[in-house]
Amino acid sequence: MGSGQVTDWQGKHVTVAGLGVSGVPAAKALHGLGAKVTVVNDGDDARAREQAAELEALGVTVRLGDGTAPDSGSAAGLPEGTELIVTAPGWRPDHPLFAAADAAGVPVWGDVELAWRLRKPGAADWLAVTGTNGKTTTVQMLASILEAAGLRTAAVGNIGVSLLDAVLGDEEHDVLAVELSSYQLHWAPSPRAHSAAVLNLAPDHLDWHGSMEAYAKDKGRIYEGNRVACVYNAADKATEDLVREADVEEGCRAVGFTLGTPGPSQLGVVEGLLVDRAFVENRQKNAQELAEVADVKPAAPHNIANALAAAALARAYGVPANAVREGLRNFTPDAHRIAHVADVDGVAYVDDSKATNTHAAQASLAAYDSVVWIAGGLAKGATFDELVAGAAQRLRGAVLIGRDRALIREALARHAPEVPVVDLERTDTGAMLQAVQEARRLARPGDTVLLAPACASMDMFANYNKRGDAFAQAVRELGA
Template sequence: MSELDWLRVADRNAPWSRATVVVAGIGVSGFAAADGLLEFGANVVVLDDADTAANVEKATLLETLGADVRLGPGSTAQLPATADLVISTGFSPAHPLLVQAARRQIPIWSEVELAWRLSRPDRIVPWLGITGTNGKTTTTQMLESILAAAGLRTAAVGNIGRPIMETVLDPEPYDVLAVELSSHQLHWSNSLALHSAAVLNLQPDHYEWHGGARGYRDAKAKIYAGVEFSCVYNVADAETERMVEEADVVEGARAIGFTLGTPGPSMLGVVDDLLVDRAFIEQRKDSALELAKLDDIHPAAPHNVANALAAAALARSYGVGASAVRDGLRAVQVGAHKIELVAERGGIRYVDDSKATNPHAADASLRAYGTTGDGPDDKVVWIAGGQAKGTTFDDLVRSHRGRFRGAVLIGVDRSLIAEALSRHAPEVPVIAIADGETRAMRQAVEAAVSLARPGDTVLLAPGCASLDMFSGYAARGDAFAEAVRELAG
């Protein structure tokens, strides 16, 4: 291995032509990382086991620019002997390629870490970072909309879809970025020092990737390291506040809470039907500033109000005025497959929350629909299942047993949910769809229609990942919407 000590402190002015950088994965972030590294003169090797048509097209572009691209099965099995740095685009620490890199003491960075380094020292743009088990994308979209309403040049980047490297290479500078960060990205990042950051919540997810609960928690907590202005935490989730207490931040950085209840000093919260700020005003001990109304948030489900408060806290930390918070929340268009009303027919609502890929997200979705009484109240027919990722459903079923009209289960881990329903809600009718193909969604909707009554909601909130049957949560949601439109007219 080459002894490139400068890599420890490398920035955009470093001698990149001396380094051979391996980019693991040619997806969206991998392509952006490779493209940026080539622009800075690095020797780039891109490895990906998938030789799909899309990957071949991207490989051709990168090869034209001078990269060495190796596609096909087994391409990521062996780390090139010349490697000085590895850019991981989501590979787990247990992947053979990264195990080899760690054994050879070769640095491993995320594309996020690379973008942070290459923005320094003369392209520095403040980052407002967001992580958490659920709500990251919605909160990032809200924050971007608020910042834009304030007249700032901004972009929603990171895990939300657009790689941060693209903003680093953009010739026009940004004022501030709304950055969604996943636990995978944070795991491979070690020098981030954000303007302000928020952890929205912490629930079981991705344990198999991180090697357990502690690894997942510690990856999320890294977002607070080095924060300069505000560490935003969820008052209802004590672990997020503990992360703030443990974080090594810049002297003077503040802890800012958000709550669905009445806020204390240094918090944002809800009073009557208003979102209010008791953190970024001079008289916060005995007064509050109105930021927006609940009616400005669409939909105004409790978890979405919490997302709005977190976005507002980050924007206020950056100095954005109250009117921009209101206007931004009014203007934001939440992405598809997030508590999205697909249709309403015969008094039955059909709602797509395919993005609820873990039990905590499904919990938030279920709280937005149906009632929990034992009488003839409006109920939920729950469509759930997929890849459970090592999580359990007992707490979820216990919390919502009175809300269910019935449950329709799909996917490879449907039996886990069926067992939880049998233990904690044996009175709830359950229909399991054994078909493992994508057409199973039509069968699931047919079954749900047979269970639902006028006033009910047929809710796709799977609580699981989708790759056992679909190409992603969006494809799963599209299949649901298509089946609903066909069957419900």
Template sequence: MGVGLVNSQQDWIAAANRLSPWQRGHVVVAGLGSSGFAAADAMLELGAKVTVLDDGRSKTLDERATLLETLGATVRLGPGASAKLPAATDVVVTSPGWRPDWPLLAAASAAGTPIWGEPELAWRLMFPDHVVPWIGITGTNGKTTTTQMVDSMLRAAGLRSAAVGNIGRPIIEALNDPVGYEVLAVELSSFQLHWSDSLSLHSAAVLNLHPDHLEWYAYAGDPAAAMAAYGHDKAKIFHRVQHSCVYNIAEPATREMVEQADVVEGARAIGFTSGIPQVANIGIVDDLIVDRAFVQQRQTSALPLADVHDVHPFAPHNVENALAAAALVRSFGVPPSAVKQGLLDLHLGGHRIETVAQAQGVRWVDDSKATNPHAANSSMRAFEHIVWIAGGQAKGTTFDELVTRHEDRLRAAVLLGVDRGVVADALRRHAPQVPVIVLDRSDPSVMGEAVREAARLAHPGDTVLMAPGCASKDIWPGYAARGDDFVAAVREVTGRQDG
């Protein structure tokens, strides 16, 4: 009898959806960030027993805990809160930052307890009667910008759309919004995809694949294994795609992901390229973004969608983001005029290749969002002579390829942050002629010193580019705070109050 009950419980959890008997289930939510809070709230609304665990402690966490406890959840906060898996746990819903070898998750895995991310839970809770198509975006860099572009293009077509997922808004929250969205533009990180096995997106894109977050995959044993695990998780976005798998022609790894994906019969592979497109691709002809994938006459002609100069900020990698976004929305039937209008309507958040001042012939550019070497490479491509401000948390990545590629552009480098030595070593090996200033301070005021040093090193015609190639949380709460300090320091040094 006991074994039979256990099997029955496992059976309904494996196929769980919104109408399942959640009142019989014990859901453990690991992490009380925005996605964890949304997951716990949704589970309580469906009648589940909910336990929330978070090793952190803050005013925000305390406020969320109080609200969830009022609704009937058990919440444990503070060091050691997640040390043990609660008894009789039926499913764990984990926040994306928790590694698979975290003791709570390792214990759940050893016990055969399902582990889902918030996207997996959100996907299940759409069924059977609230299903909304998802257009998914992942990649090492450009995810957020491309997701915003997709959302803007969908809205320009008159569709009720929302940008959700890793971009900041939990998917579950959007699904419960009374607006009643017709389509979701969903940014998905490798962490989120790791814990998602049921997704079957309308269309999806992998923008690029380069080393990042390898410290999260350190459990894989070595850098090569970590990179393989990272790529494997990115590739999951293509599995069970219904309409179009969008890949980057310049990066064969993304095409290989499509070729290996188990998609719904009839799904298409659509490439995007900054060159002239072949059939089934989106590309550029005479500074026009053109479609040779979703037009009847694609064998002999291409349909103009927008001008490359409709893309703001204009930079090579941002045009590539626009190409991917255009491919995704065209797969959803969006007309050409909405692609152009969506680009014109879009206002991206700050700290993305943003010119914040021009003074005495020097341009100052904030690209604090460049939190890995590949992202830094994207912005460095846009400038001819660079004084580079870099460093922070390298996350297990290396800078050899980046420095080798751009050594001729580098006027000088100013390095800061916990892994400043990683960048300095790459410069020493591959660009010994480049002057390097290494700052050892570890408080936010170091940015002011970095800007002053950069001003001393820069010549008229140079760009001082703060593209750290590293994460920021060794010194700042996040990349936005790092960028804000850069902007403030630039304004102080240059005397300019705007860009």
């Protein structure tokens, strides 16, 4: 079962590791194919019990709070008779279950690997996107462009829509816009995309991958076996290095995107226009206008880069230029991604709660000239010196919240000692209202008060959405 297509699942003993967005569809799909499915899940909360009850009603065995299954009757800790493990992407490679699988010679697939192997004959091509930041926005832009070209498509994968559901569902697609996380790529050696993009690479999830090298290697898997184009970020050499290292099909091209003037085989920006010098006749001399910068919402530099990457993948698939323009114009970004909330007394308030790491916050801060920065939360092992040093000239002031705010405060003291800093000790959810009030006090007309925390939210909020909602509500109370 290690490498080839599995055509007969009848009676196969498959263990699904984890419930959630990917585990439940995997368990259902495998059960429907006739496999004997056991789900093991580390957690045992109300949501997990609800999902377990749903699966058990179908005849799937579920064990909650028992991710290592030590009482399974197997010395290896695997449920009895396990022939394959299908894991949710969040399970770390060093989990005891996988050590047991390795010792027993049992293969481990992720949900993406399973989806790839369960595709029907003549299945839709995949246009795949990964990167530290910008994945979801780029995949949504890409889907919008593909739809504008009249193609049957869907944005799937790490975006919250199960790839398994897309692959096994009744709805037919011409091409899928697929967001893949580093976790998913780690467990997916087989997928081969039509074309793929790595948007950027910065340290993230190193606790999971173990090192930056391992993280980059997993991201680079997205290029393996590409047929038409490997899209990379010309401003991020690490992404180009991954293209060079990839084993692709003969004739597959490296296509760069840049915020500057594009060279041959690149997409870029010229005098307020997004232009293509990769998918045109005689690319040494010719360029094709795709859209205006103003067609990208919001037109922040990192979001223009997302649009260029999406356009490159669409053009690789043969989409005409007018569909790129229409697709970008039709696209509406998700909430909490550099979203303008309101103007109050000449000051703009912008919610980029999705900036949960330093790389995303760096891109967000670069979009504004004079910023009162609201930051802090869970640092996830990050350091802030490079971020603060790069943004120091833009900072009017900073308001710090959350558990690891001292790390940012210390970086500000080292690299921007003249910037006034308000350090809020309170960590209840009402702290956001106080943070916005303090930011208002520091701001001057023409400034932007920017929530770009550079940290995860779970010390104070359920998720980054709730954090952004709290910011928006606090801003509305200012203007009331």
